[in-house]
Amino acid sequence: MNRIVFCLFTTVLVALVSLGLVLAAGDPIKVGVVLPLTGEQAKFGEIEKNSFVMGVEEINKSGGINGRPIDLMMEDDTGKPDVGRSAIEKLISQDKVIVVTGGYSSSVTYAVSAAAQQRKIPFLVTTGSADKITEQGWDYVFRIGPPVSEYPKALNSFLAEVVKPKTVAILHENTLFGQSGSKEFAQQCESTGIKVLMKEGYEAGAVDFKPLLIKVKAAKPDFVYMISYIMDAALLMRQSKELNFNPKLFVGGGAGFTLPEFASNAGDAAEYVFSADLWSPTLPYTGAKEYFDNYLKRFNTPTEYHGAQAYSSIYVVADALKRAKELTPEGVREALTATDMMTVFGPVKFVSYEKKKQQNSLPTYLVQWQKGVLETVWPKNVATKPYVFPVSEWSQR
Amino acid sequence: MEVFLQTLVAGILKGGLYALIGLGMTLIMGVMGIINLAHGQLMMVAMYVTFVLFHYLGIDPYTSLLISMPSLFLLGVLIQKYLLNPLMKVESILPENQVLMTVGIGMVLTEIARFIFTSNYLSVKTSYSSAAIFVGGISFSVALTIAFIFACTLTGILFWFLIKTDLGRSIRAVSQDGEAAQLMGINAERIKVVTMGIGSALVAAAGTLLLPIYYLFPDIGGPFTRRAFVITILGGLGSTVGAIFGGLTLGLAEAFSSTYMGMEFEDMIGLVIFVLVLLFLPGGLKSLTKV
Numbered sequence: 001m002n003r004i005v006f007c008l009f010t011t012v013l014v015a016l017v018s019l020g021l022v023l024a025a026g027d028p029i030k031v032g033v034v035l036p037l038t039g040e041q042a043k044f045g046e047i048e049k050n051s052f053v054m055g056v057e058e059i060n061k062s063g064g065i066n067g068r069p070i071d072l073m074m075e076d077d078t079g080k081p082d083v084g085r086s087a088i089e090k091l092i093s094q095d096k097v098i099v100v101t102g103g104y105s106s107s108v109t110y111a112v113s114a115a116a117q118q119r120k121i122p123f124l125v126t127t128g129s130a131d132k133i134t135e136q137g138w139d140y141v142f143r144i145g146p147p148v149s150e151y152p153k154a155l156n157s158f159l160a161e162v163v164k165p166k167t168v169a170i171l172h173e174n175t176l177f178g179q180s181g182s183k184e185f186a187q188q189c190e191s192t193g194i195k196v197l198m199k200e201g202y203e204a205g206a207v208d209f210k211p212l213l214i215k216v217k218a219a220k221p222d223f224v225y226m227i228s229y230i231m232d233a234a235l236l237m238r239q240s241k242e243l244n245f246n247p248k249l250f251v252g253g254g255a256g257f258t259l260p261e262f263a264s265n266a267g268d269a270a271e272y273v274f275s276a277d278l279w280s281p282t283l284p285y286t287g288a289k290e291y292f293d294n295y296l297k298r299f300n301t302p303t304e305y306h307g308a309q310a311y312s313s314i315y316v317v318a319d320a321l322k323r324a325k326e327l328t329p330e331g332v333r334e335a336l337t338a339t340d341m342m343t344v345f346g347p348v349k350f351v352s353y354e355k356k357k358q359q360n361s362l363p364t365y366l367v368q369w370q371k372g373v374l375e376t377v378w379p380k381n382v383a384t385k386p387y388v389f390p391v392s393e394w395s396q397r
Numbered sequence: 398m399e400v401f402l403q404t405l406v407a408g409i410l411k412g413g414l415y416a417l418i419g420l421g422m423t424l425i426m427g428v429m430g431i432i433n434l435a436h437g438q439l440m441m442v443a444m445y446v447t448f449v450l451f452h453y454l455g456i457d458p459y460t461s462l463l464i465s466m467p468s469l470f471l472l473g474v475l476i477q478k479y480l481l482n483p484l485m486k487v488e489s490i491l492p493e494n495q496v497l498m499t500v501g502i503g504m505v506l507t508e509i510a511r512f513i514f515t516s517n518y519l520s521v522k523t524s525y526s527s528a529a530i531f532v533g534g535i536s537f538s539v540a541l542t543i544a545f546i547f548a549c550t551l552t553g554i555l556f557w558f559l560i561k562t563d564l565g566r567s568i569r570a571v572s573q574d575g576e577a578a579q580l581m582g583i584n585a586e587r588i589k590v591v592t593m594g595i596g597s598a599l600v601a602a603a604g605t606l607l608l609p610i611y612y613l614f615p616d617i618g619g620p621f622t623r624r625a626f627v628i629t630i631l632g633g634l635g636s637t638v639g640a641i642f643g644g645l646t647l648g649l650a651e652a653f654s655s656t657y658m659g660m661e662f663e664d665m666i667g668l669v670i671f672v673l674v675l676l677f678l679p680g681g682l683k684s685l686t687k688v
Binding site for chain 2: 174202207
């Protein structure tokens with residue numbers, strides 16, 4: 001009896017395994033991925049995980065790496081640096097991966113990068129955006145997304161050419177992300193002659209932002225820059241409307257301001273709000289639109305720049321694996337340094353500039369909510385709609 | 398001056414809602430002698446009820462008060478009758494351990510909500526969600542003002558009920574001295590069940606009134622349980638008048654600290670008041686007014 005069960009079990013197992021390999025035969029190549037799959041950042045981890053899975057399936061379907069399929073080894077970092085560190089240690093020691101990608105929050109990515117450098121395993125950072133990650137001179141760490149200090153690049157040129165503001169008020173949530181982002185932006189403003197009237201933090205999850213907004217309103221800034229998560233962003237806008245607070249423009253620093261949940265929760269108060277953004281499906285990159293549509297069809301929810309970063313990361317890794325002279329960490333690292341390809345996230349080429357090493361350099365964009373749709377408005381050559389500026393007062397809409 | 402007045406208005410309007418949250422808790426505290434640490438979670442349940450009614454049936458949040466309050470009354474009654482009262486009968490368990498039971502109930506409610514609705518953020522958007530009336534340059538949020546009026550009305554009804562009706566008098570009697578009330582022929586167990594129901598219905602009203610201006614997710618209960626706790630201590634345990642002043646004080650303190658100190662201190666200020674009251678006025682505002 002036991003033998004029959006055993007035989008059956010092995011048959012099923014073999015059948016299942018061969019089903020997975022039927023599209024690309026040969027030994028699979030293991031690629032490690034570190035992502036927050038549980039915990040507070042799980043929502044972002046989910047978008048990236050789905051995109052990684054989508055990318056790998058497409059690569060394997062079209063022949064894999066010279067006939068060998070990619071096998072994704074996902075590890076959960078739970079959003080904590082120490083867990084992230086042990087996750088990559090496990091991937092290297094137990095699973096024997098030769099290349100690792102992923103990395104969402106900056107603090108986790110920093111810890112994982114240090115471990116990758118120490119163990120001499122190439123690590124392609126997907127999102128983790130703190131500037132210092134690529135400023136350590138680490139030659140095993142590559143980054144596909146721009147550093148956080150470059151997020152408002154398009155905004156700055158828009159301000160200089162169109163708005164020409166003199167004063168700004170910066171509001172940020174009281175976390176490392178909010179604090180560092182607001183500090184960088186304040187410095188950029190001061191250097192371009194925009195006076196920072198106030199830089200105020202708040203505790204995420206507050207019921208009533210009105211006392212804070214009253215103070216900002218009384219200071220009469222030309223524009224307001226906010227770094228917030230989704231629901232705080234929605235409340236800030238709704239209550240600004242309630243107070244009839246009319247600066248020349250409201251600008252979000254990415255994060256909560258580009259998600260569809262922001263518009264659905266803020267309602268008409270989201271109208272004409274600007275935000276920094278890294279990607280949109282309408283950019284003239286081959287496959288961007290298809291990726292967006294396929295994602296929407298398969299997971300029933302729109303994707304955004306985090307997903308595009310993940311989807312492109314796996315293509316960059318696959319490209320490096322194909323070109324690698326030998327399938328060792330050193331071989332893959334050398335192949336990665338020679339990367340020069342087009343992805344849905346934009347052109348990828350790892351260059352060194354200023355203090356940064358092996359950093360992909362990409363333009364960023366300015367988007368604006370117009371009639372509930374997120375439209376790219378700056379720079380002009382990629383704009384999907386002309387920007388709406390000056391914005392009329394709340395009472396006249 | 399405009400900044401000052403606007404802050405004052407924001408504080409008072411928010412304080413009205415806080416008072417409603419605190420009233421339910423202090424009522425339960427008075428009669429049962431325990432702090433109900435599932436208070437915010439009951440509010441969360443009421444908010445989900447309101448959300449479902451609005452989203453699937455298109456019922457306006459203010460109309461749904463008529464449904465959310467009775468259903469939470471029922472939930473409170475069931476919790477008291479089948480979960481808390483039986484604990485009193487087991488001699489090896491101290492009555493104070495009911496408090497631990499409420500913590501457990503709060504967790505179960507949160508996880509059930511997460512199971513059904515997932516952790517996603519939900520909100521109810523009505524035509525008046527971000528509307529405002531301007532009186533001399535000062536903005537009054539329509540939804541918050543309506544919530545404030547409802548809160549005052551409900552408080553008025555509660556006082557009439559406690560002072561004028563037989564049941565209300567019984568509740569006050571049990572609150573003042575449970576054993577003596579029992580000797581006078583009051584069924585204390587039944588009174589406790591009813592009180593828990595009323596307390597839950599009051600916090601349900603607060604939740605329903607808050608939803609149009611705020612948002613909703615399963616873990617929303619915790620911060621409001623904490624606020625209710627601070628209000629109850631501030632007003633004096635079991636004092637209904639105290640809870641109203643406690644709510645207003647907390648609302649004003651939060652508003653003024655956000656404006657004049659910085660919004661990152663908002664949460665801290667409530668807890669600082671909490672500690673100061675415990676140190677210098679252990680009986681709360683009740684010990685000053687004797688109500």
